[in-house]
Amino acid sequence: MTSIFSQIFTVIMMNIRSLPKRFWMSFSATLAISVVVAVLLSFLSMSNGFKKTLEGAGSDKTAIVTRSGSKSELNSVLTNDVVNIITMAPGIAKNADGRPIYSPELYVVVDGIKRTTNTQANLPMRGIASVGFDLRGNVEIVEGRMFESGKNEIIVGTAILREFSGFELGTTVKFGKSEWTVVGIFSTGGSAFESELWADARTLQSQFRRGNSFQTIRVLLEEPGNIDGMLEAVKQDPRLILDVQTEIDYFKEQGEALGGMVTLGWILSIVMSLGALAGALNTMYTSVADRELEIATLRAIGFSNISAFFGTLTESLILSLIGGIIGTVASYLFMDGLTTSTLGGNFTQVAFSFHMSPDLFQNGIILALVIGLVGGFFPALRAARLPVVLAFRGGV
Amino acid sequence: MSDFYLVYKNLTRKKLRFFLTLFAIFIAFLIFGALAAFDKALNAGVELSADNRLISVNKINFTQPLPISYVRKVETIEGIEAVVHFNWFGGYYKDPRQQVLTFAVNPAKLLAVYGDDIAIEEELHNNWLKNQQGLLVGKAIADLYGWKVGDRIPLNSNIFSKRDGSSSWEFDVEGIFTAKFPQADTNNVYIHYKYFNETQSFGGDFIGWMGIKTTDPARNEMVIKTIDEMFVNTPFETETVPEKAFQQSFLAQLGNIGLILSSVVFAAFFIILVIVGFSMVLAIRERTNEIGVMKTLGFSSVRIFKMVLMESFMLIFLGGIIGLFVATFFLGFLNNAPQFPLPDLILSSDIILRAVAVMIILGLITGIIPAVNALRLNIITALSRR
Numbered sequence: 001m002t003s004i005f006s007q008i009f010t011v012i013m014m015n016i017r018s019l020p021k022r023f024w025m026s027f028s029a030t031l032a033i034s035v036v037v038a039v040l041l042s043f044l045s046m047s048n049g050f051k052k053t054l055e056g057a058g059s060d061k062t063a064i065v066t067r068s069g070s071k072s073e074l075n076s077v078l079t080n081d082v083v084n085i086i087t088m089a090p091g092i093a094k095n096a097d098g099r100p101i102y103s104p105e106l107y108v109v110v111d112g113i114k115r116t117t118n119t120q121a122n123l124p125m126r127g128i129a130s131v132g133f134d135l136r137g138n139v140e141i142v143e144g145r146m147f148e149s150g151k152n153e154i155i156v157g158t159a160i161l162r163e164f165s166g167f168e169l170g171t172t173v174k175f176g177k178s179e180w181t182v183v184g185i186f187s188t189g190g191s192a193f194e195s196e197l198w199a200d201a202r203t204l205q206s207q208f209r210r211g212n213s214f215q216t217i218r219v220l221l222e223e224p225g226n227i228d229g230m231l232e233a234v235k236q237d238p239r240l241i242l243d244v245q246t247e248i249d250y251f252k253e254q255g256e257a258l259g260g261m262v263t264l265g266w267i268l269s270i271v272m273s274l275g276a277l278a279g280a281l282n283t284m285y286t287s288v289a290d291r292e293l294e295i296a297t298l299r300a301i302g303f304s305n306i307s308a309f310f311g312t313l314t315e316s317l318i319l320s321l322i323g324g325i326i327g328t329v330a331s332y333l334f335m336d337g338l339t340t341s342t343l344g345g346n347f348t349q350v351a352f353s354f355h356m357s358p359d360l361f362q363n364g365i366i367l368a369l370v371i372g373l374v375g376g377f378f379p380a381l382r383a384a385r386l387p388v389v390l391a392f393r394g395g396v
Numbered sequence: 397m398s399d400f401y402l403v404y405k406n407l408t409r410k411k412l413r414f415f416l417t418l419f420a421i422f423i424a425f426l427i428f429g430a431l432a433a434f435d436k437a438l439n440a441g442v443e444l445s446a447d448n449r450l451i452s453v454n455k456i457n458f459t460q461p462l463p464i465s466y467v468r469k470v471e472t473i474e475g476i477e478a479v480v481h482f483n484w485f486g487g488y489y490k491d492p493r494q495q496v497l498t499f500a501v502n503p504a505k506l507l508a509v510y511g512d513d514i515a516i517e518e519e520l521h522n523n524w525l526k527n528q529q530g531l532l533v534g535k536a537i538a539d540l541y542g543w544k545v546g547d548r549i550p551l552n553s554n555i556f557s558k559r560d561g562s563s564s565w566e567f568d569v570e571g572i573f574t575a576k577f578p579q580a581d582t583n584n585v586y587i588h589y590k591y592f593n594e595t596q597s598f599g600g601d602f603i604g605w606m607g608i609k610t611t612d613p614a615r616n617e618m619v620i621k622t623i624d625e626m627f628v629n630t631p632f633e634t635e636t637v638p639e640k641a642f643q644q645s646f647l648a649q650l651g652n653i654g655l656i657l658s659s660v661v662f663a664a665f666f667i668i669l670v671i672v673g674f675s676m677v678l679a680i681r682e683r684t685n686e687i688g689v690m691k692t693l694g695f696s697s698v699r700i701f702k703m704v705l706m707e708s709f710m711l712i713f714l715g716g717i718i719g720l721f722v723a724t725f726f727l728g729f730l731n732n733a734p735q736f737p738l739p740d741l742i743l744s745s746d747i748i749l750r751a752v753a754v755m756i757i758l759g760l761i762t763g764i765i766p767a768v769n770a771l772r773l774n775i776i777t778a779l780s781r782r
Contacts, residue, residue, distance in 0.1 A: 028674040032667040039663050069563060071492050074459070075555045077598065109459040116652065119645040122457060176456040176633050208460075209631070213598075241561060268427065272664055275423035278416040279671035285412060286678065342651040347459065349649065 007303050011311030014294070015287075016318065022287055029283040030323040032276040033371055036269050037327025037364040041356065042335050043265020044363060049355035051255040054344070056191035058251035060225040062135050065217040068241045072254075072346045073107040073216045074124075078242075080212040086240055091229025093220040103132035104214040106204050109348055110175045110197070112164040114341070121341070123164065124348040125154070125175075125197040127204030127214075135218050136188060144169050144184035149200040152207065155184035157194030159351035163341045167197070178207040192251070195341065195351045218247065254345040273371055280375025284316050288383045295383055296391035309384040316376025317369060324368025328361045399699070403706045406683070413675060414711075420671045421715025421758075422722070424664040428751060429723025431657045433741040438653060440579045440739050441646075445639035446512060447613040448477075452606040452623055453642075455633040459484075461602035462632050464593075467502070470606060473622050475615035478508035481603040483592060486555035487585070489541060496537060497584035498551060500592040506532075509609040513576055520545065520571030528591045531567035534582030536739075538572045545569055551585075556596040565595065581739040608636070665754065668715075673762040676708050680766035687770050688778025701771040708763030709756075716755045720748065 019026055065086055066076035083104050092100040106127030114121040129149070133139045147153035156167045166173060172181050180199065188194050205211065221227065227244050234240045288295070295308050336356040344350035408414050436443075452470070454460035464481070471479050480501055487498030503525050507514060516532070524530040531551075533543055543549060547569045557563045567587060575582050593600050610619050620636045627634045647653075680687075687700060720743065727741040 024674050025678060028670045031670050035663050035667050039660055042659075067557070069488075069492050069552060070554050072554075075486055077555070109457045111455075111457045114648065117645075117648040119648040121645075121649050122459065176454065176460070177629065177631055238561075241557070241563075268660055271423060271427060272660075272667065275420040275664065275667055275671070278420040278423070279667070282413055282416045282671065282675055285416075340651055343649050 004304060004306060007307040008310045011298065011303065011307045012314045015291075015311045015315040018291065019315070022283070022290060025283050025286055026319055029276070029280045029375070030319050030326070032279040033320050033323030033368050034325075034327035034330065036272045036276045036371070037324050037368050038331040039272060040265055040269035040367055041328060041331040041360055041364050042354070043261050043268070044360045045331065045335050045354040045356045046340075047258040047261040047265075048357060048360060050258045050261075050342070050344075050350065050352045052355050053190065053350060053352040054192045054251045054255035055248070056189065057193050058246070058248035059135075059137065060246050060248045061221055062247040063219050063221055063227045063230060063244055064247050064250050065219065065230070066215075066243050066245075068243050070243070073105075074109065074346045074348070076107075076215045078104070078214045078217065080214075082240060082242070083214060083217055085237065086217065086230070086233065086242060087219065089230045089233035091222050091226060093222045101131060101135070101220040103129060103135050103218045104201065105132060105216050105218065106201050106208075106210060107215045107346070108204065108208050108210075112160070112349075113166055114349070115163055115165050116340070121164065122343065122348045123160065123197060124195070124346060125199060125204065127201035128198050129201050132201075132218065135220055136193065138189045138191075139193075140187050141184050142187050144182075147183055147198070147200055150203060151200070152178060152180045152203060153183045154180045154197050154199045155186050156182055156197050158185060158187045159194040159339075159341075160197060161185060162339060163195075163349070163351045175207075192254075192344070192350055192352075195349055221246075257345045258342070269367065273367065277371050277375050280316060280320065280371055281378065283319070284312060284376050284379035285382070287315060288312055288379045288386075291383075292386060292390055295386050296388055299386070299388045300391040305384040308386070309380045312380035312383040313373075313376040316379070317372040320368045320372025320375065321365070323372075324365045327368065328364045331364070332356050332361075399703055399706070403703050403710060406679075406703075407707050407710055410679070413679070417672050417675050417711060418715045418718075420668045421712055422719040424668040425716040425719025425751060425755075426723050426726070427664045428661050428754070429720050429743055429747065430726060430741075431661055432747040432750065433723070433727055433743055434738070435654060435657050436744060436747065437579065437738045437741050438647065440581065441643040442640055444513065444577055444580050445643050446609075447638070447640075448610045448616070449509065449639040450608040450610065450616060450620060450636050451639055451642040452608060452634050452636040454605075455635040458605055460632075461604065462606070462634065464601045464603050466627065466632070466634070467603065467606060469626060470608065470623055473619060473626075475611050475619045475622075477609040477611050478505050479609075480505040480509045480607045481589065481605070482607065483589060483602075483604045484555070485551075485587065485592065486553045487551045488554060489549070489551060492552075492554055496551060498553075498587060499584060500587050500589045502589050503530075503532075503586070506586060509607045513580060514573050515576045516571050516573040524570035527568055527570055528588045529566060529568050530570035530588065532586040533569055533572050534584050535572055535574045536582045537585055538569075543569050543572075545572060551587075553596075556592075556598075558595050559597045561597075565592075575739075579739050579742055579744075583739070607639075665758065669758060669761060672708070672711065672758070673765070676711075676762050676766050677769075679707075680704060680770055684773065684778050687773055688775050691773070691775050691778065697771050697773075701767045704767035704770045705759075705763040708766075709759035712755050712759040712762065716751060720751055 070076040087100045087102045095101050108125050109122045110125050111120045112123040147155055160167050167182055169182055169185060172179050225246055227246060230244045234242050234244060335354045338354040341349045341351040454462050467479055467481050483500040485498035485500055487496040488494050489496050524532050549567050549569060550564045551567060552563050610616055616638060623636045624634050724743050730736055731740045
């Protein structure tokens with residue numbers, strides 16, 4: 001008497017060996033599943049890449065101060081007085097002279113030409129001083145040099161160079177009446193800052209008629225993640241109508257902007273899955289019909305109906321797994337690293353690349369297996385219920 | 397017995413397979429209908445833009461300001477009918493996440509420029525003109541928050557603060573406007589520039605951009621040139637473009653949404669092409685014997701060819717029509733959901749025409765191989781194949 005497991009194994013192997021007979025039908029179901037998986041993964045990797053780019057810009061050693069309720073750097077305005085008061089708050093790291101370490105920054109929007117569409121797009125131009133570089137830690141001039149303070153010079157992020165035209169090293173760009181020379185190209189390890197143009201803060205203030213005002217302050221924290229002292233100062237002083245966040249939290253919020261894409265991706269791929277499921281069911285019912293005689297004969301010589309059930313179910317799962325793998329590999333080959341840009345939370349372009357990750361692959365494979373499971377279950381039930389007597393009728 | 401009946405009987409003889417392939421087709425056309433309507437709604441701003449309207453913005457970028465004095469100067473240019481200026485208020489209601497698209501305008505000129513789009517009762521419009529704290533609310537926003545004429549509403553700004561330090565402004569809802577085109581958006585509110593300008597704490601007397609109506613689209617080019625030359629070499633140079641161009645480049649900023657949507661639709665159609673195609677081939681192969689018998693009985697090869705093709709067409713059209721039908725219901729449901737952020741999604745006639753074209757193409761592709769196989773089938777081989 002063979003054990004139930006070796007029975008199941010035998011039937012599974014028989015099913016798999018007979019697959020070439022039903023190649024085209026099985027192929028169509030597999031292909032449909034792989035397309036559904038690829039669609040899901042393209043949406044997920046898009047929002048994943050966007051999120052990574054923004055979250056990569058944040059650090060918990062730095063806090064960012066904006067006007068209360070502004071939600072973004074662009075909308076915030078801080079007067080010089082406010083800058084002076086808030087930087088006296090406790091919890092801010094001090095330099096050797098005992099002065100707080102902070103970087104008041106300006107954030108204006110200028111036009112650039114997007115390479116893909118040849119249309120105007122909003123680019124962020126940041127007014128910054130050298131302390132702003134220190135606060136970010138990973139700024140590296142990859143070509144050219146740093147801007148000189150007091151001069152109309154800009155350095156541009158590598159993503160700006162890649163996605164937008166007219167910012168090559170040495171070119172002069174005109175923003176309204178003011179002219180700026182691109183003197184350097186910087187990288188920040190793939191984070192959102194690479195989609196920005198940087199210039200000397202004071203020069204930008206005067207050229208854009210911003211007087212003495214800034215938009216945000218970044219401060220170095222004494223203790224990473226601890227902004228309690230600053231929050232307390234804001235609470236105590238009615239002149240300070242401010243939000244204080246660690247930079248990491250700020251960018252995490254900004255990174256949610258494409259969250260809707262994840263939902264949309266899931267909705268679309270689940271609806272499409274229903275279509276692929278219809279294909280899988282069709283294939284598996286055909287497979288059972290093809291092997292009616294075989295299944296009945298096996299039953300007649302003592303195989304249990306459980307083995308018939310698992311034989312069919314496994315065939316379906318294997319087909320869907322192949323589909324899932326084709327879908328993930330194809331989307332990895334074609335999507336991963338694809339660069340693009342969209343409007344981010346600051347109403348400016350954020351350049352990012354599609355980014356696959358193991359958990360996304362996992363999602364794709366799970367979706368494929370669910371289709372295979374449901375698509376195999378009902379035909380497997382039919383296989384299990386086939387009357388044994390069929391075997392003795394000698395053909396249909 | 398007509399061929400049509402025979403085709404129908406053939407199609408539905410394997411009930412389960414018929415139902416499953418039909419379902420796959422239905423899903424693909426449901427996705428097509430929904431996404432095409434979505435794409436159209438996104439492009440509504442471009443499609444509805446009028447030929448005789450221009451947008452004039454700061455040349456650096458449209459988020460940069462222009463002096464209010466420009467409006468007077470532009471109004472005097474020949475070929476211009478009216479100018480309305482806008483400020484982005486950055487409005488939200490109670491919670492910064494509940495954004496309300498709020499524009500501060502010179503109220504008297506709003507309808508002079510956008511009267512072809514905005515529908516409002518004259519009496520309500522007059523009340524709004526008279527009340528400096530008046531709020532003109534789009535129907536979508538009024539429905540969303542349940543605002544009625546006569547309500548007093550606080551709106552916050554995420555950019556500006558009042559001279560007293562608060563960022564909350566009080567408004568009286570004076571009128572609720574609708575759109576003259578069903579696919580246009582009514583997701584915004586209008587406030588008086590004067591009220592905004594006199595109460596905000598910094599940088600007064602600046603506007604965001606100008607909406608301009610020309611007397612004749614033919615004069616657009618000349619008007620554009622005149623405006624931009626007027627302010628060249630000033631600290632605030634302008635860039636004036638037709639409304640359509642402005643809307644297009646704004647949409648392009650979001651990224652290539654059209655490409656994403658059409659890729660998804662293409663993927664969906666590819667799936668059904670594969671599924672339906674192979675199951676049609678299989679269905680005809682199973683009937684090899686029968687086709688042999690039919691040919692023996694005197695059915696001409698061409699007639700059988702037509703019947704097979706008709707079968708695939710019938711399948712695709714049945715699934716496709718049900719798909720579009722359900723899409724219509726689904727879109728109607730979405731349009732009635734109060735939180736829905738887009739203008740009404742409509743299955744317009746051009747979308748339906750495109751869908752029918754796709755049905756014809758799919759019917760042809762999925763049917764042609766089995767139909768040719770059946771056409772070529774030799775009676776002897778057909779009858780001897782078991």
